[in-house]
Structure formats: C-alpha cells, structure tokens
Amino acid sequence: MPAHFTSPDSFPRSLPMSRATFLRLAAAGAASLVLASPARTADRTPAPAMHTRPIPATGERLPVIGCGTYIGFDVAHNSDEYQRLPGVLQALFDAGGAVIDSSPMYGRAEAVTGKLLAAAGSHGKAFLATKVWTRGRAEGIRQMEESLRRLQVERLDLMQIHNLVDWQTHLATLREWKAAGRVRYLGVTHYTAGAYDALEAVMRAEALDFVQINYSADEREAERRILPLAAERGMAVIINRPFGGGGLLRRLRERPLPAWAADIGATSWAQLLLKFVLSHPAVTCAIPGTSRPEHMADNALAGTGVIPAPSFWTKHPIDAT
Incomplete structure (x- = not known):
C-alpha cells in the first residue's frame, strides 16, 4: 500500500445514521453530530467498519463506497454549495471511504477537489481517480x-480513459506513466450499455487494472457481459450511476422501504440500492455522487454490515418502475 494512502482501518469513524434521521437532525441544527468523532458522541459507540475489496492487479484493498464529483463538485468557490463540500469529504473519510472520482469534463470538479483536500490536509486519505478525455497524444499528456x-x-492513484475516447493512443501513454510511477493504476470507463460491444473488445484485448461502468437495479445489462468479463480478466470494477443516474432514487424515495430491508441493515433507499450493486462479487467500489454531507454519510452506511448474496434479490426484487 502506498505511503500516501492510509489503511481504511485507521480512518476516524462516524456514527451510523439513516438519511431520514440525519435530515431531521440537520433541520434542527444538529447536523454536526454526524461528522463528530466517536469521542464526541453521546454514547461513544464506534461506527461499523466499511467493507473493503481487493484490486485484483495488486491485492490492495479499497473501501467499497466512494464519492463521484460529477455536477456536485462543479461549483464556484465560496458559494453555498462549495461550503457544504468539506463536510462531504469528511463524511467519506470518517466512514472509512477513500475513492474520489473526477474528470476534466466535470468543469471545476478536479480543481475543487484538490483545493478541498489541500485545505484539510487530507490527500493522504484519498484514493484519487480521474480521467483523460481528449484526442491525440500531446493533448492527452497536456490534459x-x-x-x-x-x-x-x-502522482495519481488511477487514471482512466473516459468513454474510450482515443483509447489506443492514451493507453500507450498511460503505460509509460505507470512505468515511470506517475500513475498507480490505469483503466477505461463508459456509462451506457450501448458502448458495451466496444468496451468488451477493449477488455478482451488489453491488460487493464480497472474498468468503470454503469450498473444499478434498473440498468442491469452489465451483469450479462461486462461484470463476468472483468472477473475473468482480473480487473477491478468501479460502478458509476448506482442510482440509475438519479432517476431511480427519485422514483423510490417517496415509497416506504420494504420490511425485508431491515434484514440487510438498510435504513434508506440509497443504502438498499447500493447494497444491490455491491452484491455482485465483481464490483470493487461504487461512487454515488453527492454534494451533501448527510447523503454521503448515508451512502457510506451501505458499505457496512450485511452485503447480501446475488440470490437475495431473486427473492426480494426491487420494483424499479
């Protein structure tokens, strides 16, 4: 494990709390309880540990819930939205998370992430992933x-070729950068099942450390081809769009949780949907995006306690309609 990436077991923890409970407390002016260390909480009960899974290429273990920065971190400095973001990263680290995923196509997200980590002295707690999203060797290097x-x-933990754009060119550069120690891992990404033919071809032809794809209870195409292939080829898998791009969670949040959610320790729809994603054994980490500390804390709880077997969902399907 690299010196700058602290073991997840050494991260401070926060108390487990559901999204609904946190929002009620926040409205009452008590949101700071979620981000307090165990020593400052009333009962001093430590939070449950977040699960970790190995990166097949090295065996290094990653916490299973991270944070995506698309939209939420593309904000102006000193805006109200920006003022919430230190709490998002603190909630991630307090819960034992580490993975922060960004891209140059996300506007100000990379710069905001770097500024926040520097201000908090938290670079050593983060597993930083970003992407190259352009054409041509020289332009790729510049980006x-x-x-x-x-x-x-x-040095970056993970550099990914965004949506396979000019992937042959950038993959050659990334192998050079990896050999030189400028990136630790390399991979490719996409976010739509329509690209799976091309993605599968690259995965079969090239040695990759990571692949990042979309997968959720209402976007399950990856189960048939991409996830099994990643396991076969020894590639770690990061899941984007675990809430179906947000539409799935919006549809479900007004419904009561099914009674069986308690059997796997899920106290919110977000946790239930994330536990569904993590149930697939090929998945290494899910990166739901958020700009709210209470949502980050709630998401992180999905990575604790029971992660059911895939067969669980046959008996307990999620109605995504």
Whole structure:
C-alpha cells in the first residue's frame, strides 16, 4: 500500500445514521453530530467498519463506497454549495471511504477537489481517480498534467480513459506513466450499455487494472457481459450511476422501504440500492455522487454490515418502475 494512502482501518469513524434521521437532525441544527468523532458522541459507540475489496492487479484493498464529483463538485468557490463540500469529504473519510472520482469534463470538479483536500490536509486519505478525455497524444499528456495540477498531486492513484475516447493512443501513454510511477493504476470507463460491444473488445484485448461502468437495479445489462468479463480478466470494477443516474432514487424515495430491508441493515433507499450493486462479487467500489454531507454519510452506511448474496434479490426484487 502506498505511503500516501492510509489503511481504511485507521480512518476516524462516524456514527451510523439513516438519511431520514440525519435530515431531521440537520433541520434542527444538529447536523454536526454526524461528522463528530466517536469521542464526541453521546454514547461513544464506534461506527461499523466499511467493507473493503481487493484490486485484483495488486491485492490492495479499497473501501467499497466512494464519492463521484460529477455536477456536485462543479461549483464556484465560496458559494453555498462549495461550503457544504468539506463536510462531504469528511463524511467519506470518517466512514472509512477513500475513492474520489473526477474528470476534466466535470468543469471545476478536479480543481475543487484538490483545493478541498489541500485545505484539510487530507490527500493522504484519498484514493484519487480521474480521467483523460481528449484526442491525440500531446493533448492527452497536456490534459493529464493539468489534472495533476488541479488535484494538487504529483502522482495519481488511477487514471482512466473516459468513454474510450482515443483509447489506443492514451493507453500507450498511460503505460509509460505507470512505468515511470506517475500513475498507480490505469483503466477505461463508459456509462451506457450501448458502448458495451466496444468496451468488451477493449477488455478482451488489453491488460487493464480497472474498468468503470454503469450498473444499478434498473440498468442491469452489465451483469450479462461486462461484470463476468472483468472477473475473468482480473480487473477491478468501479460502478458509476448506482442510482440509475438519479432517476431511480427519485422514483423510490417517496415509497416506504420494504420490511425485508431491515434484514440487510438498510435504513434508506440509497443504502438498499447500493447494497444491490455491491452484491455482485465483481464490483470493487461504487461512487454515488453527492454534494451533501448527510447523503454521503448515508451512502457510506451501505458499505457496512450485511452485503447480501446475488440470490437475495431473486427473492426480494426491487420494483424499479
């Protein structure tokens, strides 16, 4: 494990709390309880540990819930939205999380992430992943150098080729960067099942450390091809769109949780949907995006306690309609 990436077991923990409970407390002015260390809480009960899973290429273990920065971190400095973001990262780290995923296509997200980590002295707690999203070797190198500058690091944990754009060119560069120690892992991404033919071809032809794809209770195409192939080829899998791009969670949040949610320790729909994603054994980490500390704390709880077997969902399907 690299010196800058602290073991998840050493991260401070926060008390488990459901999304609904947190929101009620926040409205009452007590939101600070969620981000307090166990020593400051009333009963001093430590939070449950977040599960970790190995990166097949090395065996290094990653916490199973991270944070995506699309939209939520593309905000102006000193805006109201920006003022919430330190709490998002603190909630991630307090829960034992580490993975923060960004991209140059996310506007200000890389620069905001770097600024927040630097201000809190938290670079050592983060597993930083970003992407190259352009064409041509020279432009790709320029863009990756800019990502390093924005994120305020000299080496990245993971660089991914965004949506397979000019992947042959960038993969050659990334192998050079990995050999030189400028990136630790390399991978490719996509977010739509329509790209799975091309993605599958790349996965079969190339040695990759990571693949990032969409997968949720209402976008299950990856189960048939991509997830089994990743397991076969020894690739770690990061899941984007675990809430179906947000539409699924919006549809479900007004419904009561099914009674069987308690059997797997889920106290919110977000936790239930994330536990569904994590049930697949090929999944390494899910990166739901959020700009709210209470949602990050709630999401992180999905990575604790019971992660059911895939067969659980046959008996307990999620109605995504």
